[in-house]
Amino acid sequence: MGGRFMPHRVTKFLRANAVPYIFLLPWLIGFLALTVYPMISSLYLGFTDYDFTKPDSTSWIGFGNYISMFGQLFGVSEFTASSGKILRVDPYYLKSLSVTFTYVFVSVPLKLIFALAVAMLMNRKLRLMAFYRAVYYIPTLLGGSVAIAVLWRKLFEKDGLINGILKAVGFMDPPGWITNPKYALSVLVLLTVWQFGSSMIIFLAGLKQIPEEYYEAAAVDGANKFRQFFAITMPALTPVILFNLVMQMISAFQAFTQAYIIGGGKGGVLNSTLFYTLHLYIKGWTYHEMGYASAMAWVLLIIIGVITGIVFCSSDIWVSYGSGE
């Protein structure tokens, strides 16, 4: 035993790596136990009918869960899984998918446009600017909390604050925003757009990087503010827009709390606010169909991966990493 019998290079290698790996160890264990293992496990569960309350009767059903999700597309309502069991197609899955897509593709662009507009308004050397920035950040600070979701529910009730204001300015018969399936999702979109603070601050940092001289030179050449925005500001900001777009999209796909609270733990009237993650939670934890929920999670992962991939690929066309010269 001992170092004498080990080749010198091996001892040296171990000695150089032992201490760093001790520091890395908590994260490494966490990564393996809380990410790698659960991911493999949920991939496997997605092909079974695992029920949390009766794990012993689990059987392999092949793509059964996936057929349950998308069967509606092909007019299927019942089918026989490879285990011989008759499975029913999930009538709400496609609804949750369309609600989520609508939510993501409406709320994220609106939020970014609003964040950029406010950032441009704030990009001046004014006293009090730090104060204003703090004020504008408050919705983001609080927005994800249950407290704000409770407030939002109150604001948009039939006899809530928003309708009170609408009546005061002459709209006599405003709808119940949350109880009307036509408008319920827009209440959640508005809540998301309201939390534009972190995107705004990242835009603001990007705007500060653009040299003043660009605008001066453009003004000398006779370019108006409008031209300047599209010829200078937008191209210079494209990397920041890409960052904000990807991050906001990834988190929008996973939105949960606000829909859960505002819908009272369900998908709202006619499932008009049945977010993907909310449906996943209801399936997995209310009905204990954890195999199905795991399959849903993998589809979500693939959707997010594909869309992020498309955005990154398209960025070759619209993002300019100028040399700054």
Place this chain on the structure above:
Amino acid sequence: MKSKHFFRFAFTHLCIAALGLVMLYPVIWMIVSSFKPNNMIFSDSGIIPKAVTIENYISGWKGYSGVSFAKFFLNSLLMCAAAIAANLVSCSMAAYAFGRLRFFGKNFWFAVMMTSLMLPAHVTLGPRYIMFNSFNWVGTYLPIIAPKFLAADAFFVFLLVQFIRGLPRDLDEAAIIDGCGLAGIFLRIIVPLAKPALVTTALFTFLWTWDDFFNQLLYLTSPATFTVSRALRTFIGDAGAVSNWGGALAMSTLAMIPSFALFFSLQKYFVRGIAISGIKG
């Protein structure tokens, strides 16, 4: 010329301030309404209350199924304190390894960690739940706290790596000459110098743990263990009906105070966290 300048200046201020007021109106209205008698919350959209009462705070504070909000606040605070301790230890250790040390496979593991930031939490949710349930941890705070001891909040590792990379190396070299080992450098040099980034980590850990709802919904099952976020949900019934709006608004107002207080007292540590809060949404 000069007066034109002044008007433009005043106009900009006015726009920014007006927009800010619109943004904050719901929050201000909530605070004011929490002091209105229950029957006036519905009818009164103004900011100045016609009558003031603390009735809502008394009725809301009673809490849920015999457990008062005093207990919920205590639970939340203890959970956040444990979460902060866990994140500070585990994330700074990993960040020291990635930011300062040289070891085999470093670039690979770093890339893996950065990729894991983008993973939707739901792919690991079911198996994690099954695992924690088999440990008999469901109903306790362990499923929420234990992962943080394993640096599961990897965005803080990233934040700290960025900071540690920017620290001067001269002190490390001096410490090595004085006979300090790698662990000594970590404890005596890196940790004290990284204090600003560690404060940011602690701050955001608090905010996100305080506001997090999903994990608390999954893992906290009995009212005695409920946290503030989890308890606020009980004001809204399963069909979405609310019986005690006054109490709901009063307790929601109280629930926001810690975040507010930290935000205004630790302003300068906030900006550093914004970039990563972009990652978190």
